[in-house]
Amino acid sequence: MTTVVEAKAITRKASTPRKTSHAPATQPPVRRGLNPAKRHGDSSRIAVTGSKNQTTATPEFPERHLASSGMAPAWKRCLDVSGVLISLPFTLPVMAMIALWIKLVSRGPTLFRQERIGRNGKGFVLYKFRSMKMDADTSRHQSHFRNLVRSDSPMVKLDLLCDSRLLPGGCFLRAAGLDELPQLLNVLRGEMSLVGPRPCLPDEFRFFSPKQRVRFEALPGLTGIWQVHGKGMSTFSEMNAMDALYVRKSSLVLDLGIMARTPVALLRQMRQAFQQHRATVRKSGSKDAEEAALSGYSTQRLG
Numbered sequence: 001m002t003t004v005v006e007a008k009a010i011t012r013k014a015s016t017p018r019k020t021s022h023a024p025a026t027q028p029p030v031r032r033g034l035n036p037a038k039r040h041g042d043s044s045r046i047a048v049t050g051s052k053n054q055t056t057a058t059p060e061f062p063e064r065h066l067a068s069s070g071m072a073p074a075w076k077r078c079l080d081v082s083g084v085l086i087s088l089p090f091t092l093p094v095m096a097m098i099a100l101w102i103k104l105v106s107r108g109p110t111l112f113r114q115e116r117i118g119r120n121g122k123g124f125v126l127y128k129f130r131s132m133k134m135d136a137d138t139s140r141h142q143s144h145f146r147n148l149v150r151s152d153s154p155m156v157k158l159d160l161l162c163d164s165r166l167l168p169g170g171c172f173l174r175a176a177g178l179d180e181l182p183q184l185l186n187v188l189r190g191e192m193s194l195v196g197p198r199p200c201l202p203d204e205f206r207f208f209s210p211k212q213r214v215r216f217e218a219l220p221g222l223t224g225i226w227q228v229h230g231k232g233m234s235t236f237s238e239m240n241a242m243d244a245l246y247v248r249k250s251s252l253v254l255d256l257g258i259m260a261r262t263p264v265a266l267l268r269q270m271r272q273a274f275q276q277h278r279a280t281v282r283k284s285g286s287k288d289a290e291e292a293a294l295s296g297y298s299t300q301r302l303g
Contacts, residue, residue, distance in 0.1 A: 072190075072193070072219050073250075075252050076193055076219070076250075076252075076255070077190070079194065079252065079255060079256075080187050080188075080193050080194050081187075083187075083194050083259075084187050084188055084194075087184070091181055091184065094178065094181065095129075095181050095182070098129050098173065098178060098181070099129070101169060102129060102130060102131075102167065105167055105168050105169065106130070106133065106134070106167050107134060108130065108134040109130060110129065110130060111127055111128070111129065111130060111182055112127070112128045112129065112130040112131075112132075113125050113126070114126050114128065114201070115201070116199035116200065116201060116202075116220070117199055117200050117201070117202060117205050117216065117220075118191055118192070118199055118216075118219070118220050119216060119217070119218060119219045120216060120217070121216055123202070124186070124192075124199075126186060126191075126192075126199060127182035127183055127185055127186060128179050128180060128182055128183065129173060129178070129179040129182060130167075131167055131170035131173045131174055131179045132165045132166055132167065132170060133165055133166075133167060136165040137165065141157075142203055144157075145204060145207075146207075148235075148236060149207050149236045152235045152236065152237065153235060154232060154233055154235060155231070155232065155234060155235065155236060155239055156232055157232075171273055172270070172273075174273075175266075175269050175270040175272075175273035176266055176269075177222075177266050177269075180222055183222055184222075187222070190219075191219075191220075192219055192220050192222065193218075193219035193220070193221045193222075194221060194223065194255070194259060195221045195222070195224055195246075195254075195255040195258050195259060196218045196219045196220050196221025196224055196246070197215040197216075197218060197221065197224055197243040197246065197247075198221070198224060198226070198227070199220035207236070208240070212237075212240040212244070214243075214244045215240060215243035215244060217247050218243075218246065218247045218250060223258060223259065223262045223265075224243065224246060224258060225242045225243065225245065225246045225258055226239045226242040227258075227265055228258055228261040228262055228264075229242065229261075230242055231265065232269070232272060
């Protein structure tokens with residue numbers, strides 16, 4: 001209960017409009033945290049293998065910022081495996097229908113594979129249903145994320161604002177969290193958990209300060225304390241504060257509570273996506289779709 005109260009306090013703080021006179025300094029790049037690890041003989045690397053249009057990188061994770069190098073708690077693994085197996089009779093038919101829909105509306109593969117940063121800084125391949133058009137431009141996402149961090153603005157994702165890169169129905173898939181269902185395989189493989197911080201992209205890793213990297217002590221999750229209490233309302237620093245709170249107070253009761261609140265959070269996210277879609281349609285005549293959606297979000301949040 002204490003954890004939920006603290007998380008809600010952080011969320012309320014995020015929901016009040018703030019005036020910033022200047023953008024905060026960005027977090028130090030990964031390179032600054034690598035030298036001590038290299039001196040201690042740390043040879044761990046994260047191999048980033050994307051598509052032919054993606055750049056490759058091998059950022060190292062500074063081991064000195066990690067406190068957990070062993071296995072995840074036994075109770076967590078039991079909850080993950082049992083939860084996935086129990087859900088299969090419901091999720092498998094839904095996944096089959098989504099795969100068929102993607103094949104009908106778009107050429108290309110059904111699944112989207114992407115390199116992410118997991119527990120203890122280890123890279124892994126994350127699976128999602130493809131909800132964007134083939135060869136969609138990802139540079140806008142990188143620029144958008146960088147601007148949100150530097151301006152300390154609420155973490156509003158472009159792909160939830162129904163931008164033009166999405167397939168027909170892609171906005172609904174993302175808002176409902178259905179595009180994440182293939183990550184049940186990541187959970188079974190032990191790369192993810194049902195509950196935990198969302199895994200970041202390798203390009204985003206450098207924005208996390210050494211103190212904020214405590215979030216990487218836990219397995220990344222399908223849902224988490226930020227997703228149910230602050231998604232779309234909290235800033236980058238506030239998101240990390242919530243994730244750090246989860247790492248400190250992780251327990252079976254907390255995980256069950258977060259899982260129970262996830263459906264409500266998804267319904268709220270779907271409602272927000274629908275409202276942003278309407279705002280985009282109204283303003284699309286004079287603005288770019290993403291700009292119009294962001295403007296509509298800001299108006300709704302401050303109003």
